[in-house]
Amino acid sequence: MEKTITKKDELLLLAQSGSKIHQPESLKDEIKHAIANQSIPTRKTELWKNTDINELLEKEYSNATYSKLEANDLSQLNLLSVNGYQLVFYNGFFQAHLSNTANNDECIFGPLSENKEERIFKEHSGKTKIYNESFFAALSFSAPQDGAFLYVKPNKFIEKPFHVILINGSPEKSLLAQLYHFIYLEKEAQAHLIVSQASLHTGTFENNSCEIFVSENAHLEQSNFQDTAQKSFVINTQKIYQSDNTGYKQNTFSFGGNFIRNNSILDMDGENSDAKFNGLYIPKDKEHFDNYILIKHIQPQCTSNQNYKGIMDNQSTAVFLGKVNVARNAQKTNAYQSNRNLLLSKQAKVSSKPQLEIYADDVACSHGSTTGQLDAEAIFFMQSRGISRDNAIRLLLFAFASDILEDIQHDEIKAYVDKILHHRFDASK
Amino acid sequence: MLSIKNLKATIEGNEILKGINLEIKPGEVHAIMGPNGSGKSTLASVLAGREIFEVTEGEILFNGKNLLEMAPEERAREGLFLAFQYPVEIPGVSITNFLKAALEEIRKHRGLVPLKGAEFLKYMNEKKAMVELNENLAGRAVNVGFSGGEKKKNEIFQMAMLEPKLSILDETDSGLDIDALRIVANGVNKLKSKDNATIVITHYQRLLDYIVPDVVHVLYKGRIVKSGGKELALELEEKGYDWIKKENVDA
Numbered sequence: 001m002e003k004t005i006t007k008k009d010e011l012l013l014l015a016q017s018g019s020k021i022h023q024p025e026s027l028k029d030e031i032k033h034a035i036a037n038q039s040i041p042t043r044k045t046e047l048w049k050n051t052d053i054n055e056l057l058e059k060e061y062s063n064a065t066y067s068k069l070e071a072n073d074l075s076q077l078n079l080l081s082v083n084g085y086q087l088v089f090y091n092g093f094f095q096a097h098l099s100n101t102a103n104n105d106e107c108i109f110g111p112l113s114e115n116k117e118e119r120i121f122k123e124h125s126g127k128t129k130i131y132n133e134s135f136f137a138a139l140s141f142s143a144p145q146d147g148a149f150l151y152v153k154p155n156k157f158i159e160k161p162f163h164v165i166l167i168n169g170s171p172e173k174s175l176l177a178q179l180y181h182f183i184y185l186e187k188e189a190q191a192h193l194i195v196s197q198a199s200l201h202t203g204t205f206e207n208n209s210c211e212i213f214v215s216e217n218a219h220l221e222q223s224n225f226q227d228t229a230q231k232s233f234v235i236n237t238q239k240i241y242q243s244d245n246t247g248y249k250q251n252t253f254s255f256g257g258n259f260i261r262n263n264s265i266l267d268m269d270g271e272n273s274d275a276k277f278n279g280l281y282i283p284k285d286k287e288h289f290d291n292y293i294l295i296k297h298i299q300p301q302c303t304s305n306q307n308y309k310g311i312m313d314n315q316s317t318a319v320f321l322g323k324v325n326v327a328r329n330a331q332k333t334n335a336y337q338s339n340r341n342l343l344l345s346k347q348a349k350v351s352s353k354p355q356l357e358i359y360a361d362d363v364a365c366s367h368g369s370t371t372g373q374l375d376a377e378a379i380f381f382m383q384s385r386g387i388s389r390d391n392a393i394r395l396l397l398f399a400f401a402s403d404i405l406e407d408i409q410h411d412e413i414k415a416y417v418d419k420i421l422h423h424r425f426d427a428s429k
Numbered sequence: 430m431l432s433i434k435n436l437k438a439t440i441e442g443n444e445i446l447k448g449i450n451l452e453i454k455p456g457e458v459h460a461i462m463g464p465n466g467s468g469k470s471t472l473a474s475v476l477a478g479r480e481i482f483e484v485t486e487g488e489i490l491f492n493g494k495n496l497l498e499m500a501p502e503e504r505a506r507e508g509l510f511l512a513f514q515y516p517v518e519i520p521g522v523s524i525t526n527f528l529k530a531a532l533e534e535i536r537k538h539r540g541l542v543p544l545k546g547a548e549f550l551k552y553m554n555e556k557k558a559m560v561e562l563n564e565n566l567a568g569r570a571v572n573v574g575f576s577g578g579e580k581k582k583n584e585i586f587q588m589a590m591l592e593p594k595l596s597i598l599d600e601t602d603s604g605l606d607i608d609a610l611r612i613v614a615n616g617v618n619k620l621k622s623k624d625n626a627t628i629v630i631t632h633y634q635r636l637l638d639y640i641v642p643d644v645v646h647v648l649y650k651g652r653i654v655k656s657g658g659k660e661l662a663l664e665l666e667e668k669g670y671d672w673i674k675k676e677n678v679d680a
Contacts, residue, residue: 381517384477385531385587386505386538395530399521399570 007057008040011139015178018063018092019143021112027126031142038135047134050319050351051261051290056233061176061205064091064145069167069200074098077167077198080225080416084161084194085109091168091204092145092177098165106156107191108149112182115149120184128211128239133265137237140209144180147210152189152218161192161223161410166208168232169201181210181238185218192410193222197236199229199257210238212248216270219247223413227420228257230285237263244270244299251408254281254289255420261290268330272301279308280404282424283316283348290319297330297360304334309404310341311397312348320352324367328359337367342374342400394425430455430626431595436487438475445471447651448487453595456623460637460662461630463648464670469630470514472648473599477511478504492594505531506538508594508625512584512601519571524583527571528553528590535591556589560616578609585616596620597628602636614639634666649673 005013012035023031040057041048069090087109088098094111101110108117115121131138148164168177185191197206206228214220228234234257242248254260266275281289295304310318320339337354354367374396382392398405401421408414431453438446445468453459463469475482476489478501489496496504519527533543544552557566562582572580581601588596598617602610617627617640629640637645637659645662647655649670654677655661665673 375517375519377517378519380479380501381513381519382527382531383501384505384511384513385527385591386502386535387527387530388502388534389500391530391534395522395526396519399519402521 008135011061011176012143014061014063014176015139015143018145018176018178021144021146021180023142024122024125030126030129031131031138034131034138035135035142038138040135047292047321052288056205056259059174059203059205061174064093064170064175064177064204066093067091069095069098071098073200074165074167077200079165079196079198080163080194080413082161082163082194082412084163086163086165087111087148088165088167089146089179090200091170091175092179094146106153107158108151109162110149112144112147112149112180117149117151120151121149121182124184124213125182125211127213128241128267130209130211130237130239130265133237133239133263136207136235137209137263140178140207140237141180144178144209147180147182149181150183150191150193152185152191154186155188156186157190158192161194163194163196166195166197166206167200168197168204168206168234169199169229170203171201174203174205177204177206179206179208181208183210183212183220185214185220187215188217189215190219191221193220194225195222196225197234198227199232202229202231205233206235208234208236210236212238212240214240214242214246214248216243217245218243220249221409222248222250224250224252224262225255226253226257226260227255228260230258232257233259235261235263238265240264240266242266242268242270242273242275244272246270246273248274249276250278251404252277252279252291253417254279254283255424256284257287257289259288261292263292265294265296266304267296267298268302268304269298271299274302275304277306277308278404278407280310280401281308281318282311282313282421283318284313285316286314287316288318289316292319292321294323294325295335297324297326297333297335300329300331300333302330302333304336306337306339306354307404308339309401310339310350311344311400312341312350313344315345315347317348318350320350320354320369322353322367323355323357324365326356326358326360326363326365330360331362333360333363333365335363335365339369340400341371342397343371344374390426394422397421397425430492432490434488436475436489437485438471438482439485440471440482444485445482445651446475449651449653451646451653453626453628455626457644458621458627458629458640458642460642460645461628461648462632462645462662462665464674465632467648468651469648470599473511473597473628473630476509476597477501502534505591505593506535510588510591510593510596512581512588512596512598514599514601514603516572516580516584518573518575520573522571524566524569524571525553528587531587532590553590556586559619560586560589561612562586577604578606581605581613582609582616585613589616589620594625595628596625597630599630600632601629602631602633610636611639634662637662647673649677
């Protein structure tokens with residue numbers, strides 16, 4: 001008797017054979033269930049309506065093998081360079097020679113495959129039930145090759161950022177790279193996590209899942225830089241859990257990549273907490289950038305803010321799907337959502353859908369979405385003052401992104417983003 | 430300084446300017462008056478290089494150079510300035526950055542090095558004082574949240590900053606109360622010299638009490654139908670535009 005192997009089975013088998021990390025035994029049944037109950041999303045799946053993954057599914061993938069990433073190859077990618085701890089992964093394989101791990105009385109930062117804090121991992125991995133968010137999240141969570149492990153001890157404020165660098169790419173075959181990252185901040189801890197994603201060659205499907213736990217009175221800032229190759233596929237799913245009196249801030253910059261889908265699901269399960277999501281995506285050519293954010297206000301007195309901006313060129317497409325859900329108990333919630341898009345070409349397309357679902361009665365929530373073109377009258381006005389057309393357009397593009405740029409606290413990061421934008425805005429005139 | 434010969438221009442196929450001739454010399458102030466729809470603002474737009482208008486015939490020489498071959502920014506760098514009838518709001522672009530960029534490009538064109546931070550701010554404050562602009566501009570975006578009068582004063586301020594050779598004031602007086610009008614006119618008068626020239630486009634005579642023109646032209650249906658001294662403006666004020674219209678019925 002013959003049984004046809006579905007794409008789902010194929011991906012699962014591949015992932016399982018490449019996996020070197022075991023999730024806690026106690027989750028076995030739940031994971032099995034999650035995998036059985038979720039299918040690969042299609043255009044009929046609510047959260048994937050405007051996301052075409054056919055190209056991703058058409059490819060035949062194989063497992064990556066360890067390949068050493070040369071320091072030269074890494075430096076030619078012009079990634080953000082900061083003085084901090086660093087973990088580098090190449091197609092899901094840890095690159096010890098390029099990394100700077102930590103294991104001291106303040107924090108532990110290293111690859112999951114070498115993680116020295118088994119207790120914390122066993123207690124909390126899977127606690128957000130990230131595997132129920134989508135088939136891809138379940139795939140990544142259940143069978144990762146490796147991933148980053150960060151544990152910040154109570155009361156520790158770590159000034160040095162924790163930089164996770166994910167490089168993908170293969171010169172010939174299409175590879176599947178699967179990573180799961182575990183981030184845990186203890187009470188009153190504070191840290192800055194940076195995730196840079198880039199490609200050396202083309203043709204990898206990089207599927208990341210990430211769980212983040214922010215304990216009472218802790219603060220985490222996360223900065224994401226995405227600049228992957230023209231033929232790569234990237235899906236990032238992260239689930240964040242916030243306790244009482246916490247702060248979480250995420251800045252996501254999507255500069256390049258054939259296909260990038262970012263899923264961020266936040267459980268605001270503590271009182272008096274703040275969350276802020278800033279996003280700037282600037283796709284060109286036929287790139288597709290997709291941001292899905294779900295913020296669940298579960299407890300009262302919390303504030304969440306989403307500010308996503310897109311500058312779209314050529315035939316690029318983008319999706320913004322932002323949801324805020326305010327539970328009946330979450331009184332005194334403040335929730336704001338804004339998505340603005342600037343289309344530089346007539347062929348560029350964006351689908352923007354900010355959504356509010358409110359079950360509490362004493363809340364302040366607002367959402368808005370705009371999509372438009374560069375203001376021709378403003379360009380002419382500036383030209384009439386002697387400013388070249390190119391310069392006028394650049395001024396307008398920076399003006400459009402200004403509130404996101406102004407919200408970057410770190411000078412090194414600001415300079416880095418500025419440099420990339422200058423380069424890009426010079427090119428898109 | 431400016432020589433316009435038989436200028437014809439269209440928008441979406443409709444001819445608006447039907448053969449304009451105009452000569453302006455350094456040190457002169459010319460007023461261009463005319464009823465609504467006569468082509469006054471079109472003339473200003475064509476001079477500044479607004480792309481939606483197509484010049485179908487004629488030539489414009491600006492200090493001996495062919496103006497029509499220049500991009501709008503080149504015209505500005507050569508010394509042409511248009512004070513907009515409706516100044517544009519540019520959210521997110523600060524006035525300081527905007528003027529810095531403009532002045533830098535204009536100075537570069539004139540072979541001058543950019544002003545350094547402190548020098549620039551000093552220069553800006555001098556010009557602000559000159560045009561009686563009291564508003565604190567720090568951190569404000571170009572024209573965003575400005576009242577109509579503030580926007581017009583801001584245009585004259587930009588004019589002072591960029592020191593043009595030929596300024597075109599396109600209905601700068603429209604919507605201004607008498608105090609704002611005086612301030613605007615004072616600014617223009619202070620900037621006047623024997624080397625630069627001004628074109629004042631207006632529907633009303635009022636502004637010309639403050640900015641006294643050497644020559645007044647009446648534009649009607651895309652042509653200059655009458656030119657004269659400043660008394661022509663008074664005559665128009667008294668009689669309205671109807672007599673011009675009647676005179677030109679058969680034209």
